[in-house]
Amino acid sequence: MDLDVADLSRLQFALTIMFHYLFPPLTIGLGVLLVVMEGMYLKTKDSHYEMLARFWTKIFAVNFAVGTASGIVMEFQFGTNWAVYSRYVGDVFGSALAAEGIFAFFLESGFLAVLVFGWDKVSPKMHFFSTVMVALGSLFSAVWIVIANSWQQTPGAVNETFRIANGRAEILDFWKVVFSASSMQRLTHVLLGAFIMGAFFVMSVMAYYILKDRFVELAKKCFIIALLFGTVSSVGILASGDFQARKVAQTQPPKLAAFEGVFRTERATPMYLFGVPDAEAQRVKYGVALPGMLSFLVHHDFETPVTGLDRTPVADRPPVGITFQSYHIMVALGMFFIALTLAGLYCHWRGTLYRKRWLLWTFVVAVVAPVAANQLGWVAAEVGRQPWVVYGLLRTRDAVSRSITAGQVWGSIAMFCVLYGLLFFVWLYVMDHKIRRGPEADLTMPEKTTAAGVLEAAGRLADKGGPSMTEARDGE
Amino acid sequence: MDLNTVWFVLLGILLAGYAILDGFDLGVGTVYLTVKKDDERRILLNSIGPLWDGNEVWLVTFGGALFAAFPNAYASIFSGFYSAFMLVLAALIVRAVSIEFRSKHEGRMWRAFWDTLFSVASIVATFVFGVAVGNCIWGLPIGADGELSASLFSLLHPYPVLVGLLTVAGVAMHGSIYLYLKTEGELQQRIHNWIWTSFGIFLVLYLLTTIFTLVKIPRAIQNFDRAPWAWTIVVANMLAIANIPRAISLKRPFYAFLSSCATIAALIVLFGAALFPNIVVASGNPAHSLTIYDAASSQKTLGIMLLVAIIGMPFVLAYTAVIYWTFRGKVQVGRLTY
Numbered sequence: 084m085d086l087d088v089a090d091l092s093r094l095q096f097a098l099t100i101m102f103h104y105l106f107p108p109l110t111i112g113l114g115v116l117l118v119v120m121e122g123m124y125l126k127t128k129d130s131h132y133e134m135l136a137r138f139w140t141k142i143f144a145v146n147f148a149v150g151t152a153s154g155i156v157m158e159f160q161f162g163t164n165w166a167v168y169s170r171y172v173g174d175v176f177g178s179a180l181a182a183e184g185i186f187a188f189f190l191e192s193g194f195l196a197v198l199v200f201g202w203d204k205v206s207p208k209m210h211f212f213s214t215v216m217v218a219l220g221s222l223f224s225a226v227w228i229v230i231a232n233s234w235q236q237t238p239g240a241v242n243e244t245f246r247i248a249n250g251r252a253e254i255l256d257f258w259k260v261v262f263s264a265s266s267m268q269r270l271t272h273v274l275l276g277a278f279i280m281g282a283f284f285v286m287s288v289m290a291y292y293i294l295k296d297r298f299v300e301l302a303k304k305c306f307i308i309a310l311l312f313g314t315v316s317s318v319g320i321l322a323s324g325d326f327q328a329r330k331v332a333q334t335q336p337p338k339l340a341a342f343e344g345v346f347r348t349e350r351a352t353p354m355y356l357f358g359v360p361d362a363e364a365q366r367v368k369y370g371v372a373l374p375g376m377l378s379f380l381v382h383h384d385f386e387t388p389v390t391g392l393d394r395t396p397v398a399d400r401p402p403v404g405i406t407f408q409s410y411h412i413m414v415a416l417g418m419f420f421i422a423l424t425l426a427g428l429y430c431h432w433r434g435t436l437y438r439k440r441w442l443l444w445t446f447v448v449a450v451v452a453p454v455a456a457n458q459l460g461w462v463a464a465e466v467g468r469q470p471w472v473v474y475g476l477l478r479t480r481d482a483v484s485r486s487i488t489a490g491q492v493w494g495s496i497a498m499f500c501v502l503y504g505l506l507f508f509v510w511l512y513v514m515d516h517k518i519r520r521g522p523e524a525d526l527t528m529p530e531k532t533t534a535a536g537v538l539e540a541a542g543r544l545a546d547k548g549g550p551s552m553t554e555a556r557d558g559e
Numbered sequence: 560m561d562l563n564t565v566w567f568v569l570l571g572i573l574l575a576g577y578a579i580l581d582g583f584d585l586g587v588g589t590v591y592l593t594v595k596k597d598d599e600r601r602i603l604l605n606s607i608g609p610l611w612d613g614n615e616v617w618l619v620t621f622g623g624a625l626f627a628a629f630p631n632a633y634a635s636i637f638s639g640f641y642s643a644f645m646l647v648l649a650a651l652i653v654r655a656v657s658i659e660f661r662s663k664h665e666g667r668m669w670r671a672f673w674d675t676l677f678s679v680a681s682i683v684a685t686f687v688f689g690v691a692v693g694n695c696i697w698g699l700p701i702g703a704d705g706e707l708s709a710s711l712f713s714l715l716h717p718y719p720v721l722v723g724l725l726t727v728a729g730v731a732m733h734g735s736i737y738l739y740l741k742t743e744g745e746l747q748q749r750i751h752n753w754i755w756t757s758f759g760i761f762l763v764l765y766l767l768t769t770i771f772t773l774v775k776i777p778r779a780i781q782n783f784d785r786a787p788w789a790w791t792i793v794v795a796n797m798l799a800i801a802n803i804p805r806a807i808s809l810k811r812p813f814y815a816f817l818s819s820c821a822t823i824a825a826l827i828v829l830f831g832a833a834l835f836p837n838i839v840v841a842s843g844n845p846a847h848s849l850t851i852y853d854a855a856s857s858q859k860t861l862g863i864m865l866l867v868a869i870i871g872m873p874f875v876l877a878y879t880a881v882i883y884w885t886f887r888g889k890v891q892v893g894r895l896t897y
Contacts, residue, residue: 173630
């Protein structure tokens with residue numbers, strides 16, 4: 084197969100964005116839980132919550148560092164590989180990007196230093212304030228990037244939201260870009276997906292401690308917080324997904340048709356529970372379908388037809404196979420989250436949760452499910468938008484940089500594979516190390532305080548040993 | 560001043576913020592391998608531990624602002640310098656990984672490996688930034704279609720290489736002064752010597768670069784005819800440079816650090832003055848240059864972004880100051896560290 088610059092750039096983008104997106108959902112979800120845990124500590128003065136807050140702060144910091152390192156790549160890549168796209172969308176994205184940089188990134192990374200290294204340097208209230216700021220910062224970063232991406236999905240009306248001038252899209256109404264047809268539904272969905280990720284990650288680690296009979300009392304307190312958060316988010320995301328799918332049916336009919344494998348527009352459109360769509364034969368093979376169900380979900384009646392791919396010119400149809408499967412697996416995982424969290428709550432109510440080892444083990448391994456669901460949701464959203472990069476306006480193939488060669492992109496793909504392999508290994512290693520060590524190690528830390536000189540401007544003050552992003556307060 | 564000029568200036572401020580802040584932690588990486596003892600290396604790492612991540616955000620924001628304010632320039636430069644930017648990305652990632660990884664094991668080979676990677680990545684990133692600045696002043700092979708294509712090696716002709724070396728030396732000096740503030744005792748004495756060494760190299764390269772620029776690139780000072788006040792920046796730059804050895808001799812390292820910050824800021828202003836009103840200077844036909852008007856987003860976008868910056872920047876500066884204040888002071892190696 085002969086891959087050209089556009090194919091290779093897409094491959095590279097997929098590789099780098101999927102790697103990057105392992106981390107933001109985790110930090111967004113963990114951020115909210117950090118606020119809860121530290122808030123509980125301030126309220127109850129229960130030292131368990133303090134230990135939990137400190138432990139999860141360290142985990143958060145590692146993920147944040149890897150997220151930043153892989154995030155810089157994303158920002159550079161718009162320019163390096165997608166120069167035509169950058170020129171086309173720069174004017175519309177400009178405001179969202181500026182807001183993201185100034186309101187989200189600085190907030191997050193600045194206060195993170197206080198969060199990680201400031202336990203003994205600032206008051207508990209100031210520390211809690213920093214935690215809230217970091218959590219808000221990571222929420223904001225999702226807000227602006229989803230707004231930018233949503234404009235690409237549903238650009239809105241020409242000469243109302245934006246206009247085409249000087250060979251590019253130019254913004255006319257900032258608020259119409261912010262509240263584009265899809266932005267708020269998509270943002271809700273992305274954030275709930277991140278909350279589920281955070282909740283399942285925390286539950287996984289805590290269930291592991293309970294099974295291994297370590298930190299049991301503390302782990303139970305933490306587990307129940309995450310379980311409640313995970314249950315609410317899992318149920319919420321079902322509703323949000325329903326809203327969003329109906330919006331897609333309205334604004335991007337070929338995309339919904341690809342999600343659901345609707346090749347022909349027909350009355351009482353069936354919904355496939357699973358199957359293998361065959362684009363050549365124009366039908367779904369080996370499928371099990373509920374007759375009329377898709378019509379019902381989209382139009383709330385069993386008869387009205389759902390627009391199929393036959394209404395879209397062949398050149399403008401998205402690839403059906405990948406879109407269908409990622410969407411279906413995501414939905415199935417969503418159902419699994421609801422089932423598992425409700426089962427957990429039920430057993431907790433019956434008082435049997437912590438005795439059901441098989442259920443706890445399920446929670447331990449279930450952490451991979453939200454990783455997959457978050458990734459696949461984006462695959463469905465982005466592959467389903469093809470062949471457009473800006474829906475109906477700019478084709479992905481036309482958006483690629485003109486001055487780069489396939490050889491250069493091969494080179495950078497190889498480089499990213501090596502670096503991300505390394506980065507992933509580091510991440511696993513550090514996570515493993517911290518989780519094995521567990522939360523309690525912190526409280527045995529001696530305070531090493533040394534009288535020392537300081538910046539002349541600061542006068543002479545006592546100061547404690549400096550730390551690293553991931554190692555603060557760890558022993559050797 | 561129109562919005563395009565305002566954004567040109569704001570980009571300069573973001574770039575100066577990045578160069579000053581990440582400059583000292585890249586500088587710590589540059590001189591890192593001259594320290595041999597493990598404990599001392601850890602002091603060096605701990606001095607930048609809480610700060611380097613936040614410092615890199617300035618680069619992210621600079622990149623984002625360039626994309627947003629001047630998308631044509633962003634697209635041309637980033638795609639034209641493809642390999643160079645990939646090299647910078649690799650260096651920044653390797654650097655982040657090695658900072659976090661080196662102290663996870665005791666082994667000597669292990670630590671030597673990550674230490675070397677950390678230092679080399681810091682130097683490579685700094686050098687490529689300098690080379691990029693040198694090429695921007697020299698001019699780029701940009702065509703009428705706004706596309707430019709430059710292989711990694713075609714960027715390495717004498718002038719950019721000189722600017723690259725100047726950047727490495729300047730950053731090494733800046734980082735050494737920072738370390739002088741953050742350390743004590745015998746280590747501080749040795750750092751004192753590096754300040755003199757790196758200052759000497761910086762001074763020689765600074766003079767060479769200045770002469771080279773004046774002789775070979777008269778365009779770089781064209782703006783000075785129209786705006787004679789710009790000469791005060793040149794004078795301020797020289798005074799700031801001269802104040803570094805003075806402050807060090809007087810044992811006032813904090814003033815030396817401020818002077819070093821001022822030197823970097825002045826050099827960025829001169830860089831901006833050399834480009835203005837272009838943002839990408841063509842090495843061939845001057846008509847192909849991208850000015851801050853050709854390359855910019857619409858007035859509407861520049862206006863909204865300015866509003867965002869006016870609302871947001873005071874907060875950013877305020878809490879950046881608070882965070883630096885929180886982490887002021889000397890660094891020790893405790894059990895809590897790298």
